[in-house]
Amino acid sequence: MKFGVVIFPSKSLQDLANSYRKRYDPHYALIPPHITLKNAFEATEDDAKKYANQLRKVAREFKPFTLKTSKISSFQPVNNVIYMKVEPDSVLDGLHNQINQEFKEENVEYSFVPHVTIGQKLSNDEHSDVYGSLRMQKVEHEEIIDRFHILYQLENGSWTVFETFRLGEEAE
Amino acid sequence: MKFGVVIFPSKSLQDLANSYRKRYDPHYALIPPHITLKNAFEATEDDAKKYANQLRKVAREFKPFTLKTSKISSFQPVNNVIYMKVEPDSVLDGLHNQINQEFKEENVEYSFVPHVTIGQKLSNDEHSDVYGSLRMQKVEHEEIIDRFHILYQLENGSWTVFETFRLGEEAE
Numbered sequence: 001m002k003f004g005v006v007i008f009p010s011k012s013l014q015d016l017a018n019s020y021r022k023r024y025d026p027h028y029a030l031i032p033p034h035i036t037l038k039n040a041f042e043a044t045e046d047d048a049k050k051y052a053n054q055l056r057k058v059a060r061e062f063k064p065f066t067l068k069t070s071k072i073s074s075f076q077p078v079n080n081v082i083y084m085k086v087e088p089d090s091v092l093d094g095l096h097n098q099i100n101q102e103f104k105e106e107n108v109e110y111s112f113v114p115h116v117t118i119g120q121k122l123s124n125d126e127h128s129d130v131y132g133s134l135r136m137q138k139v140e141h142e143e144i145i146d147r148f149h150i151l152y153q154l155e156n157g158s159w160t161v162f163e164t165f166r167l168g169e170e171a172e
Numbered sequence: 173m174k175f176g177v178v179i180f181p182s183k184s185l186q187d188l189a190n191s192y193r194k195r196y197d198p199h200y201a202l203i204p205p206h207i208t209l210k211n212a213f214e215a216t217e218d219d220a221k222k223y224a225n226q227l228r229k230v231a232r233e234f235k236p237f238t239l240k241t242s243k244i245s246s247f248q249p250v251n252n253v254i255y256m257k258v259e260p261d262s263v264l265d266g267l268h269n270q271i272n273q274e275f276k277e278e279n280v281e282y283s284f285v286p287h288v289t290i291g292q293k294l295s296n297d298e299h300s301d302v303y304g305s306l307r308m309q310k311v312e313h314e315e316i317i318d319r320f321h322i323l324y325q326l327e328n329g330s331w332t333v334f335e336t337f338r339l340g341e342e343a344e
Contacts, residue, residue, distance in 0.1 A: 001183055008332050011173055011217060015327045022328065029201035032332040045183060149333060155187045156194065160180050160204040161321060161333035
């Protein structure tokens, strides 16, 4: 089965993202708006507890941080994903790197561009239209992020949370 | 905003429940299959952390327990909800009572019938048809439950997990 590691931002940012996703993101009904920390990877249900133990330790090493969004951007020409850009942050960066090093199956060769997807799987024409109308919009938002989650995917494509990890918690 | 407290069973039980929910439950896309421990209640986003602290303490008081399902049942004539019956269990019962006492806003006057909903908002005729065809099916399943979750509802009706609580964890 597939697992992934994400941050869910506050309800207000999720509601804003969903107002776009509803029209432009076919994954709208499968998972709430999120910032991906680790892309989907294959593991067994038994492995989940091992991963959770590792992630619990990682979470302790990082403090809550301020997440800032500023504008709407696109990954074109790489792909037709439209997203809310999340400003670079050293804690977020460190968290991403640490999690991906922890699960050594994958080389992290791409650079980490933290984002909340609001549109994807758009045709080139759709992408041009939608991005053209959204790119000038400001999405200035700021909030404290103090947790992240590991999720697994059900057969229907939707995601269920397995566990939450709070940043900066003391060892148990 | 609305919060709720639920158990997500294993992927295999969720997949089985979704095979029915897809056709018979309009909440199919809003939340994964679950056992409700506390019905939706109103609270502010700031309250969430207070509730999480309370639930973290509750979680420590209970050990993981075995969840057993046996058959498909219905709440008719009270309502047209069809569900997988979860066998009574003293830990599950205690957990439900403790959580509902912790949040004193609500009198728990109904008896707790733990279940995984697989159909709801059916007309009387639909209910008769569907329940008639499902009631003879066995759903014998057994698994260990070692966690529960608090969730909040987004404006579009879908639910996001705020935090996970693991049963029987030592104090931090």
